[in-house]
Amino acid sequence: MRSIHHQIISLILAILCYWRTGSIFISFLTFFIGVFIDIDHGLDYYLGCRKITLSPTELSKDREKSYLIFHAVEYILFSVPIIIIFPYYLPVFLSYFIHLVMDCFSNVNILFRYFIAYRIVNNWKNPKYVEVV
Numbered sequence: 001m002r003s004i005h006h007q008i009i010s011l012i013l014a015i016l017c018y019w020r021t022g023s024i025f026i027s028f029l030t031f032f033i034g035v036f037i038d039i040d041h042g043l044d045y046y047l048g049c050r051k052i053t054l055s056p057t058e059l060s061k062d063r064e065k066s067y068l069i070f071h072a073v074e075y076i077l078f079s080v081p082i083i084i085i086f087p088y089y090l091p092v093f094l095s096y097f098i099h100l101v102m103d104c105f106s107n108v109n110i111l112f113r114y115f116i117a118y119r120i121v122n123n124w125k126n127p128k129y130v131e132v133v
């Protein structure tokens with residue numbers, strides 16, 4: 001998923017959040033989480049290629065290993081108790097959730113790509129390169 005799409009959706013969520021809560025902090029956090037989850041693509045690229053780039057094309061290329069530590073379906077499950085305790089952070093959770101759903105739908109051909117447990121068990125191998133026995 002392209003960054004501009006995440007920025008647009010996150011901005012809309014942040015505006016809605018501000019409209020409903022009046023909190024600049026939560027609105028900013030909603031936008032920040034929705035956009036900057038993708039910063040792990042830079043880490044992924046650096047660990048895979050030992051280089052730094054800002055090229056979106058280079059950052060989104062598949063490599064044999066995938067170190068996308070902020071993209072994980074498991075974090076959604078862990079967030080549920082936090083949201084129950086602190087419902088004020090629901091927009092931040094929604095921003096993360098929507099970001100992940102958008103990414104999942106743009107990479108629907110690789111089912112386990114966004115499960116960090118799967119990547120850890122398979123030594124961070126990109127699911128595209130994991131051999132099925």
Ligand SMILES: [Zn+2]
Pocket residue numbers: 001037038071099103
């Ligand atoms: Zn993403």
